[in-house]
Amino acid sequence: MPFTIKLNTERYTAHLAFSSLVTNAIMLSLLAKKDPQGELINKCDGNIKAAFATLAADKLFSIHHVHEVNSHAHTARRFNTIYREFPLIYTEGMKDWGIKIIGIGKAPHFEIEALEESA
Template sequence: MAFSIKLNTERYTAHLAFSSLVTNAIMLNSLAKKDPTGELIDKCDGNIKAAFATLTADKLFSIHQIHEVNSHVHTARRFNTIYRDFPLVFTDGMKDWGIKIIGIGQAPHFEIEALEESA
Protein backbone atom coordinates (compact mmCIF):
# COMPACT_ATOMS: atom_id res chain seq x y z
CA MET A 1 0.00 0.00 0.00
CA ALA A 2 2.26 2.78 -1.27
CA PHE A 3 1.08 6.36 -0.86
CA SER A 4 2.29 9.94 -0.98
CA ILE A 5 1.19 12.86 1.13
CA LYS A 6 1.61 16.64 1.14
CA LEU A 7 1.78 18.41 4.48
CA ASN A 8 1.47 22.13 5.11
CA THR A 9 2.16 23.26 8.66
CA GLU A 10 3.05 26.58 10.17
CA ARG A 11 6.73 25.46 10.35
CA TYR A 12 7.26 23.57 7.11
CA THR A 13 5.81 22.16 3.93
CA ALA A 14 6.62 18.59 2.97
CA HIS A 15 5.80 16.11 0.23
CA LEU A 16 6.74 12.54 1.11
CA ALA A 17 6.21 9.17 -0.55
CA PHE A 18 5.93 5.91 1.39
CA SER A 19 6.62 2.51 -0.18
CA SER A 20 4.59 -0.62 0.39
CA LEU A 21 7.23 -1.67 2.95
CA VAL A 22 5.68 0.84 5.37
CA THR A 23 2.75 -1.12 6.75
CA ASN A 24 0.07 -0.05 9.22
CA ALA A 25 1.82 -2.12 11.89
CA ILE A 26 5.10 -0.24 11.34
CA MET A 27 3.32 3.11 11.42
CA LEU A 28 1.41 2.26 14.61
CA ASN A 29 4.55 0.90 16.28
CA SER A 30 6.50 4.09 15.52
CA LEU A 31 3.62 6.28 16.67
CA ALA A 32 3.32 4.28 19.91
CA LYS A 33 7.02 4.79 20.65
CA LYS A 34 7.29 8.46 19.68
CA ASP A 35 3.78 9.65 20.63
CA PRO A 36 2.55 7.35 23.42
CA THR A 37 -0.31 9.66 24.41
CA GLY A 38 -1.80 9.51 20.90
CA GLU A 39 -1.92 13.29 20.64
CA LEU A 40 -0.69 13.27 17.04
CA ILE A 41 -3.29 10.73 15.95
CA ASP A 42 -5.98 12.85 17.60
CA LYS A 43 -4.77 15.95 15.74
CA CYS A 44 -5.02 13.98 12.49
CA ASP A 45 -8.58 12.80 13.28
CA GLY A 46 -7.47 9.19 13.65
CA ASN A 47 -5.74 9.02 10.26
CA ILE A 48 -2.73 6.76 10.90
CA LYS A 49 -1.02 7.61 7.60
CA ALA A 50 -1.31 11.35 8.19
CA ALA A 51 -0.06 11.03 11.77
CA PHE A 52 2.92 8.91 10.74
CA ALA A 53 3.74 11.23 7.83
CA THR A 54 3.56 14.23 10.18
CA LEU A 55 5.84 12.52 12.70
CA THR A 56 8.32 11.64 9.96
CA ALA A 57 8.22 15.12 8.42
CA ASP A 58 8.73 16.71 11.86
CA LYS A 59 11.88 14.62 12.34
CA LEU A 60 13.15 15.37 8.82
CA PHE A 61 12.53 19.10 9.16
CA SER A 62 14.24 19.17 12.56
CA ILE A 63 17.31 17.57 11.03
CA HIS A 64 17.17 20.09 8.22
CA GLN A 65 16.96 23.01 10.69
CA ILE A 66 19.28 21.87 13.49
CA HIS A 67 22.08 20.54 11.33
CA GLU A 68 21.56 23.15 8.60
CA VAL A 69 21.50 20.42 5.99
CA ASN A 70 20.35 21.75 2.64
CA SER A 71 20.17 18.66 0.46
CA HIS A 72 17.65 15.85 0.53
CA VAL A 73 20.45 13.28 0.33
CA HIS A 74 22.25 14.57 3.43
CA THR A 75 18.99 14.92 5.32
CA ALA A 76 18.07 11.33 4.40
CA ARG A 77 21.47 9.97 5.45
CA ARG A 78 21.37 11.80 8.77
CA PHE A 79 17.77 10.63 9.39
CA ASN A 80 18.74 7.01 8.65
CA THR A 81 21.63 7.29 11.12
CA ILE A 82 19.67 8.96 13.93
CA TYR A 83 16.27 7.22 13.61
CA ARG A 84 17.18 3.57 13.10
CA ASP A 85 13.75 2.44 14.32
CA PHE A 86 12.02 4.18 11.36
CA PRO A 87 11.85 2.86 7.80
CA LEU A 88 14.84 3.97 5.71
CA VAL A 89 14.65 7.24 3.81
CA PHE A 90 15.65 6.84 0.16
CA THR A 91 19.17 7.74 -0.92
CA ASP A 92 20.68 7.14 -4.37
CA GLY A 93 20.66 3.50 -5.42
CA MET A 94 18.73 2.23 -2.40
CA LYS A 95 16.31 -0.61 -3.12
CA ASP A 96 14.62 -1.27 0.23
CA TRP A 97 13.56 2.26 1.11
CA GLY A 98 10.41 3.05 3.03
CA ILE A 99 10.24 6.83 2.77
CA LYS A 100 11.19 9.17 -0.06
CA ILE A 101 11.58 12.93 0.26
CA ILE A 102 9.93 14.57 -2.72
CA GLY A 103 10.17 18.03 -1.17
CA ILE A 104 10.59 19.66 2.21
CA GLY A 105 11.13 23.27 3.14
CA GLN A 106 10.32 26.06 5.49
CA ALA A 107 6.79 27.41 5.35
CA PRO A 108 6.52 30.86 3.85
CA HIS A 109 6.54 33.59 6.46
CA PHE A 110 4.44 36.67 6.04
CA GLU A 111 3.01 39.40 8.21
CA ILE A 112 0.04 41.68 7.84
CA GLU A 113 0.41 45.18 9.20
CA ALA A 114 -2.31 47.77 9.58
CA LEU A 115 -1.59 50.90 7.60
CA GLU A 116 -2.39 54.32 9.01
CA GLU A 117 -5.26 56.06 7.30
CA SER A 118 -4.27 58.97 5.11
CA ALA A 119 -5.75 62.35 6.03
Protein backbone atom coordinates in the same frame (compact mmCIF):
# COMPACT_ATOMS: atom_id res chain seq x y z
CA MET B 1 -0.24 0.53 -0.38
CA PRO B 2 2.10 3.37 -1.44
CA PHE B 3 0.98 6.96 -0.88
CA THR B 4 2.22 10.55 -0.96
CA ILE B 5 1.33 13.32 1.44
CA LYS B 6 1.87 17.07 1.62
CA LEU B 7 2.16 18.65 5.06
CA ASN B 8 1.93 22.36 5.79
CA THR B 9 2.69 23.33 9.37
CA GLU B 10 3.66 26.61 10.94
CA ARG B 11 7.31 25.42 11.01
CA TYR B 12 7.76 23.61 7.72
CA THR B 13 6.25 22.28 4.53
CA ALA B 14 6.98 18.72 3.47
CA HIS B 15 6.04 16.47 0.57
CA LEU B 16 6.84 12.80 1.23
CA ALA B 17 6.23 9.52 -0.58
CA PHE B 18 5.77 6.24 1.28
CA SER B 19 6.40 2.84 -0.31
CA SER B 20 4.38 -0.30 0.25
CA LEU B 21 7.04 -1.38 2.78
CA VAL B 22 5.49 1.11 5.24
CA THR B 23 2.50 -0.84 6.55
CA ASN B 24 -0.18 0.22 9.01
CA ALA B 25 1.41 -2.07 11.60
CA ILE B 26 4.78 -0.30 11.26
CA MET B 27 3.14 3.13 11.42
CA LEU B 28 1.08 2.23 14.51
CA SER B 29 4.07 0.63 16.25
CA LEU B 30 6.26 3.70 15.78
CA LEU B 31 3.46 6.07 16.75
CA ALA B 32 2.92 4.06 19.94
CA LYS B 33 6.64 4.31 20.79
CA LYS B 34 7.19 7.95 19.83
CA ASP B 35 3.78 9.40 20.73
CA PRO B 36 2.35 7.19 23.50
CA GLN B 37 -0.31 9.76 24.45
CA GLY B 38 -1.73 9.69 20.91
CA GLU B 39 -1.54 13.45 20.44
CA LEU B 40 -0.52 13.21 16.78
CA ILE B 41 -3.35 10.83 15.91
CA ASN B 42 -5.81 13.15 17.70
CA LYS B 43 -4.48 16.20 15.84
CA CYS B 44 -4.89 14.30 12.58
CA ASP B 45 -8.48 13.24 13.38
CA GLY B 46 -7.51 9.57 13.63
CA ASN B 47 -5.70 9.46 10.28
CA ILE B 48 -2.78 7.10 10.92
CA LYS B 49 -0.99 7.92 7.67
CA ALA B 50 -1.12 11.66 8.36
CA ALA B 51 0.04 11.19 11.96
CA PHE B 52 2.95 8.97 10.91
CA ALA B 53 3.92 11.34 8.10
CA THR B 54 3.91 14.22 10.58
CA LEU B 55 6.11 12.25 12.97
CA ALA B 56 8.62 11.43 10.22
CA ALA B 57 8.51 14.96 8.77
CA ASP B 58 9.14 16.52 12.20
CA LYS B 59 12.30 14.46 12.56
CA LEU B 60 13.38 15.13 8.96
CA PHE B 61 12.84 18.87 9.35
CA SER B 62 14.86 18.92 12.57
CA ILE B 63 17.78 17.33 10.75
CA HIS B 64 17.31 19.50 7.68
CA HIS B 65 16.86 22.81 9.48
CA VAL B 66 18.27 22.64 13.00
CA HIS B 67 21.44 20.81 11.95
CA GLU B 68 21.62 22.96 8.80
CA VAL B 69 21.85 20.04 6.42
CA ASN B 70 21.38 21.44 2.93
CA SER B 71 20.65 18.49 0.64
CA HIS B 72 17.86 15.92 0.69
CA ALA B 73 20.44 13.15 0.20
CA HIS B 74 22.46 14.27 3.24
CA THR B 75 19.26 14.63 5.30
CA ALA B 76 18.23 11.09 4.28
CA ARG B 77 21.61 9.58 5.19
CA ARG B 78 21.66 11.35 8.54
CA PHE B 79 18.04 10.29 9.31
CA ASN B 80 18.84 6.66 8.43
CA THR B 81 21.79 6.76 10.84
CA ILE B 82 19.95 8.44 13.74
CA TYR B 83 16.46 6.88 13.46
CA ARG B 84 17.22 3.22 12.74
CA GLU B 85 13.79 2.06 13.91
CA PHE B 86 12.05 4.04 11.12
CA PRO B 87 11.73 2.82 7.53
CA LEU B 88 14.72 3.88 5.45
CA ILE B 89 14.67 7.26 3.73
CA TYR B 90 15.47 6.96 0.02
CA THR B 91 19.00 7.71 -1.13
CA GLU B 92 20.22 7.32 -4.70
CA GLY B 93 20.12 3.76 -5.94
CA MET B 94 18.31 2.36 -2.89
CA LYS B 95 15.72 -0.32 -3.63
CA ASP B 96 14.32 -1.08 -0.15
CA TRP B 97 13.35 2.45 0.88
CA GLY B 98 10.25 3.23 2.91
CA ILE B 99 10.08 7.02 2.71
CA LYS B 100 11.19 9.38 -0.04
CA ILE B 101 11.68 13.13 0.41
CA ILE B 102 10.07 14.95 -2.48
CA GLY B 103 10.43 18.33 -0.79
CA ILE B 104 10.99 19.83 2.65
CA GLY B 105 11.68 23.35 3.83
CA LYS B 106 10.78 26.18 6.17
CA ALA B 107 7.20 27.39 6.00
CA PRO B 108 6.80 30.71 4.26
CA HIS B 109 6.77 33.57 6.72
CA PHE B 110 4.71 36.66 6.12
CA GLU B 111 3.10 39.42 8.09
CA ILE B 112 0.08 41.53 7.39
CA GLU B 113 0.04 45.09 8.62
CA ALA B 114 -2.93 47.39 8.45
CA LEU B 115 -2.36 50.59 6.50
CA GLU B 116 -3.44 53.82 8.06
CA GLU B 117 -6.58 55.23 6.58
CA SER B 118 -5.87 58.11 4.26
CA ALA B 119 -7.81 61.28 4.86
